[in-house]
Amino acid sequence: MPTNFIVLTAVAFTPHCCPVVGRRGPPRASVQLSNALDAANRCTRLPATPSAVTLQLGGTAPLTDGTVHLRLASGGDDDEQLLVVAASSASVAISRACRELVREHGLQVAAIDVGVREEQGTATPLRRARLATQRWRLLAAYGVWAELHAANEHEPAATQPHQCKVLFVERGVAEHTSAAAAASLHAVGATPVVGGVVRAGSALLGRLGRAQLTPTYPPSLALRLLRYLPWRVQRLAARAWVQSMLAEHPTRAVAGEATPYRHPMESVRVLPLLSPAACADAVTEAEEYAAREGGWSTDRHVAYPTTDIPIRCLPRLEALWRERLFPAVEAEARTRLGLGPATRVLPLDVFVVKYAAGVAGGQTELAVHRDNGVLTFSLLLNAPSEFEGGGTYFERAGRVYRPSLGVGVLHSALVRHAGYPITRGVRYVLVGFCGLESPALAPGFARWRFGQDPPWFVSSRVRLLPPPRRRHVWLGRVRRPLLRPNLLGVVHVYVAPEWRGAERGSALLEHALRALRGRGVTHVLTLADDRGSGKLREWYERHGFVDTAQFTETAMVARLL
Numbered sequence: 001m002p003t004n005f006i007v008l009t010a011v012a013f014t015p016h017c018c019p020v021v022g023r024r025g026p027p028r029a030s031v032q033l034s035n036a037l038d039a040a041n042r043c044t045r046l047p048a049t050p051s052a053v054t055l056q057l058g059g060t061a062p063l064t065d066g067t068v069h070l071r072l073a074s075g076g077d078d079d080e081q082l083l084v085v086a087a088s089s090a091s092v093a094i095s096r097a098c099r100e101l102v103r104e105h106g107l108q109v110a111a112i113d114v115g116v117r118e119e120q121g122t123a124t125p126l127r128r129a130r131l132a133t134q135r136w137r138l139l140a141a142y143g144v145w146a147e148l149h150a151a152n153e154h155e156p157a158a159t160q161p162h163q164c165k166v167l168f169v170e171r172g173v174a175e176h177t178s179a180a181a182a183a184s185l186h187a188v189g190a191t192p193v194v195g196g197v198v199r200a201g202s203a204l205l206g207r208l209g210r211a212q213l214t215p216t217y218p219p220s221l222a223l224r225l226l227r228y229l230p231w232r233v234q235r236l237a238a239r240a241w242v243q244s245m246l247a248e249h250p251t252r253a254v255a256g257e258a259t260p261y262r263h264p265m266e267s268v269r270v271l272p273l274l275s276p277a278a279c280a281d282a283v284t285e286a287e288e289y290a291a292r293e294g295g296w297s298t299d300r301h302v303a304y305p306t307t308d309i310p311i312r313c314l315p316r317l318e319a320l321w322r323e324r325l326f327p328a329v330e331a332e333a334r335t336r337l338g339l340g341p342a343t344r345v346l347p348l349d350v351f352v353v354k355y356a357a358g359v360a361g362g363q364t365e366l367a368v369h370r371d372n373g374v375l376t377f378s379l380l381l382n383a384p385s386e387f388e389g390g391g392t393y394f395e396r397a398g399r400v401y402r403p404s405l406g407v408g409v410l411h412s413a414l415v416r417h418a419g420y421p422i423t424r425g426v427r428y429v430l431v432g433f434c435g436l437e438s439p440a441l442a443p444g445f446a447r448w449r450f451g452q453d454p455p456w457f458v459s460s461r462v463r464l465l466p467p468p469r470r471r472h473v474w475l476g477r478v479r480r481p482l483l484r485p486n487l488l489g490v491v492h493v494y495v496a497p498e499w500r501g502a503e504r505g506s507a508l509l510e511h512a513l514r515a516l517r518g519r520g521v522t523h524v525l526t527l528a529d530d531r532g533s534g535k536l537r538e539w540y541e542r543h544g545f546v547d548t549a550q551f552t553e554t555a556m557v558a559r560l561l
């Protein structure tokens with residue numbers, strides 16, 4: 001009989017500890033730690049599940065079958081700290097509810113993992129690889145927050161990140177030794193178990209690639225030999241290197257915002273580049289060309305075609321690109337990647353893309369893909385108010401970048417990304433793919449393109465946000481997980497009391513549910529905390545929740561899939 005494992009992860013977004021919030025105050029790690037300890041103590045008094053749950057506090061022992069492992073992170077260097085998690089009494093009640101769920105479905109609890117300690121400085125490569133996989137799990141939660149935030153950019157107050165607390169019961173995996181890591185990978189759609197290995201491998205290749213690409217580093221003998229290997233091997237190394245270099249640097253979600261984003265997966269730079277007038281002129285020129293020449297082309301890219309016009313057909317925009325835009329993009333790439341003077345950045349393909357909703361034959365989205373070349377640049381050419389949705393979606397980070405007018409987004413061409421669907425209006429983007437040329441690289445590198453081979457370039461089409469389904473079923477009667485062992489995704493959504501029952505709370509909840517559904521989460525739990533009027537319960541019911549007193553008095557649950 002297959003063994004089921006799940007991982008419970010509580011993640012609280014609080015302004016002082018979450019690296020994405022941008023309002024980091026004094027660290028309050030000790031307060032959080034004592035809260036978490038308090039919660040943990042209460043956990044110990046919970047009846048053990050049939051799999052003989054034991055609880056370890058603050059331990060770092062490897063996860064073992066049937067063990068509840070509670071890891072508490074107290075933080076470290078504030079800048080380096082990924083996330084410190086506070087477990088509140090609500091989280092404890094939710095853990096209890098999850099545990100009941102686990103019991104009902106005959107699952108075993110593999111881990112309750114609260115927080116991750118960032119140990120990059122001292123950790124061994126293997127440990128670092130494991131930390132990287134742990135970060136991915138946090139990203140799943142973080143991605144939900146980011147989507148909430150992005151969805152409400154016009155009304156930021158509606159989605160104060162610290163109002164959103166997410167508790168994951170992630171998808172189970174059969175390989176219990178790496179249950180926590182694998183479940184985190186599952187949550188972000190990556191391949192379980194091998195993720196850490198892949199990551200470690202790419203870090204190694206990255207180191208090789210760095211020496212290859214920056215001749216100022218004296219290469220070791222092994223690295224000198226590498227350049228005699230086929231250029232595709234060099235390309236692989238450089239690919240990992242570019243990825244790792246981009247990943248190491250802080251990024252900003254919105255140009256000019258006070259606090260940089262410091263997440264390693266946010267390998268994205270945002271640059272303000274063009275004035276509104278210049279953007280408007282670019283759109284006019286593209287539309288004039290399309291009217292004159294019989295429309296926009298839709299077949300220039302084979303695998304992931306865009307509705308576009310290449311910049312060589314648009315002389316005014318091309319001049320602007322040559323004189324102003326490309327130098328800025330190149331300078332940014334040089335700084336970010338530490339390119340030596342002998343390395344050139346080469347524009348490979350630059351074009352204006354048009355997304356149009358509600359128009360026959362109009363493109364509304366671009367599926368998740370990688371681009372040709374090493375670096376991708378995209379710049380919004382019309383005002384965000386002219387369309388709904390849209391933005392550049394980064395799959396692994398689970399977030400959508402929605403830059404302002406004239407702001408460019410620079411990222412590795414190798415990061416899987418997408419043109420997020422627009423639901424109204426028209427969105428114009430200037431997109432550019434760039435390669436690198438260096439004497440340290442084999443000549444083929446400068447023409448680097450993603451094509452039919454090698455197979456590791458192949459990207460798959462993924463669903464972004466499936467349409468909401470209205471059917472909700474009593475959790476107690478749900479039997480499907482039993483038919484599909486090892487699959488279960490439960491998230492606790494915490495809506496802060498002042499948002500409950502209110503319109504803005506509704507928006508928050510709806511976006512959260514949609515985002516979670518899009519990630520394959522099957523059930524959402526929440527605490528109604530109704531003080532007797534019944535109004536709050538009604539509010540949750542309107543959002544598809546049903547009362548489930550069998551868990552805790554106040555728990556309510558919605559089934560998403």
Ligand SMILES: O=C(O)CCC(=O)C(=O)O
Nearest residue numbers: 306378391392418419431
């Ligand atoms: O629409 C976007 O923001 C992304 C476009 C893109 O990724 C591409 O054209 O390759």
Ligand SMILES: [Fe+2]
Nearest residue numbers: 370371376417
């Ligand atoms: Fe792309």
